[in-house]
Amino acid sequence: MNFNIVKNQVKRLGFVYNGVHHIYTFYLSCLKNWKRFKCRERIYSYGDDNPDKTFYVIGVNHTSAGLFAIVKSIGCHVIYAIQKGYIPVIDMQNFRSQLNDGVNEGNAWEAYYKQPCNYGLGDIKHSKNIVVSSSLPYPDGVEIGFDTTLDKNSYDKYHDLFKQYIVPNVAVATYADMKYANVIADKKQVLGVLCRGTDYTENKPVGHSIQPSPLQAIDKVREVMAEQGFEYVFLATEDKKIFDHFKHEFGDKLLFSGQKLYDGMNGKKYLSEIPVSCSAEKWQNIVDYYATIYILSKCDGLVAGLTCGSICSYFMTDGYEYVYFWNLGKY
Template sequence: MSIGVKFQRKHQRLGYLVKYLYYFIVKRNILQKKVSFGTKNSDKVIYVIKPDYQDGVEGLLSLINKQVLYIAYARKRGFYPYVDWKNYKTQYYDGKNNAWEYFFKQPSGLTEDEVYKSKNVYLSGWTFKTINPEGLFEAEVFIDNDIREKSSKMLCDHIQFNDEVLSIVDREAANLRISDCIGVYVRGTDYVKLKPSGEYVQPTVEQVKCKIREFENKYNAPIFLVTEDGNIFDALKDEFGNAIRIVSFDTFIRNYEGKDVLSKSNVLEKNKRLRGQKYLAKMILLSKCKYLISSITQGSKFSYILNNGKYTDEYIFHLGLY
């Protein structure tokens, strides 16, 4: 590990401690706490995993990366993890269903009924000691093979995609011949128009075109494009024509006004279950490509970790932060 990375980790831990103290004084509801809901499972400790921030804004892959850390934390301590996206708000909240189960199986096979009648229960949240001391699932996965490999192992050890998601992935992978493709991932819409502070700068369409031409000339391979932005899709389709491949169900946002983040704009698919499953499937497919050209976002981190170093060639746009 380089001196620079050690220095960064030290200051990340210091920042975590300061943030914990702030939450302890001002927002204690975000801290981990122990509760009891009844007398069931008196021989077990159940760990209810909830989103840290329940503003309905955080993206699916950002949520997943964090929930995996909590699942690993619980299992390391002999607890039984249960992910609750029904009683705690996410983008996919409807007050009726546990949205985690739209995408994944429960890590311990527990049901909501028995969890909320159990005697020994922890509600996840910030603790005095960080649950992520090694900095897993951060942007370092793109430059540090050790961090990427540890992140990948944790991801694969602690989540199971559900049958609906796997069915979508298998069907689309066959249609796309995904293992032959140059995967291209780039965000537009709110990332570009709002330039959210602390998020990674996205490349311009011209930068993406140049890199695709380079890969196309080297590998003569089809291009699997993942973007939500209709303008980006149009520009790349005009440039590369039938070499561009997309999933059969893809749609694009063309009427985004740039006044708020996508999750608070009236431009997303109304069926939250399908919206999330389709997005997750595309990011899994991106991890199965032979080559990769990508910007840095929470989504691309997930795909990169899932692939775990198996791309034959790759290019990641490191353009700094907004």
């Protein structure tokens, strides 16, 4: 074998590889910049009303996201608007999500939450100063993602804003309070535990946080109960297998909201893809999930995998005595 010939062939292959790699990298950069341009913030004027106000219309497509992924994203846009001196108005009428799935149901946000500043789309349709949000999940400079450090600094930074502007409507709030009263009643020292399964653990969505196994979660919960003196476990899960594990371990000490449980994904990628019989069932499932995270936020302590639900419960709570998040990397 002629060593020089082999060496020259390797050099040529390296040159070709480097050239293709640079072209591909340039293509990805252009694609990213085009997406940001396409999804950019826009300024409009629809009339002469409210000349002294600037409204920030929040519209983002969340085609497969769960309720609290939507809430977390919208919460970031609301925070951005407040920082800019804008009045946020949430538009889930003209953008797709599991809350409306493109069906003309009015503004689907208002089926679950109040508008942050009591202005709806109808109130601003002739307004002079309209800023339409970028249609990216997070606006520039405000991102609460899985990498967010959930400590006192972040709690102090976001808790009051979530409490003031991300408020359930009367029907949802009343239902959640009723659920809390029925589930928790007069029980004290309740440890809230969020343990996701189904689409997280079966499909392992890329970029999402790895969740603990049921046995990992149970071992940690027993440890925390012994060390911190918690007497009850409130479990937030949608996974029947996880629920059965916890029920076997904690028996009458286990509290549960009655949210819908799933025994596998049946070939679906996301929970939001599992069909429901009617819009009333969809509303009920979503409100039951809201009530579960609301109760979680009212517990005395929290042990949870990193998910949008657990992150939102952290910002919703008025204070936990103990907090533990698993940080196991990403899928």
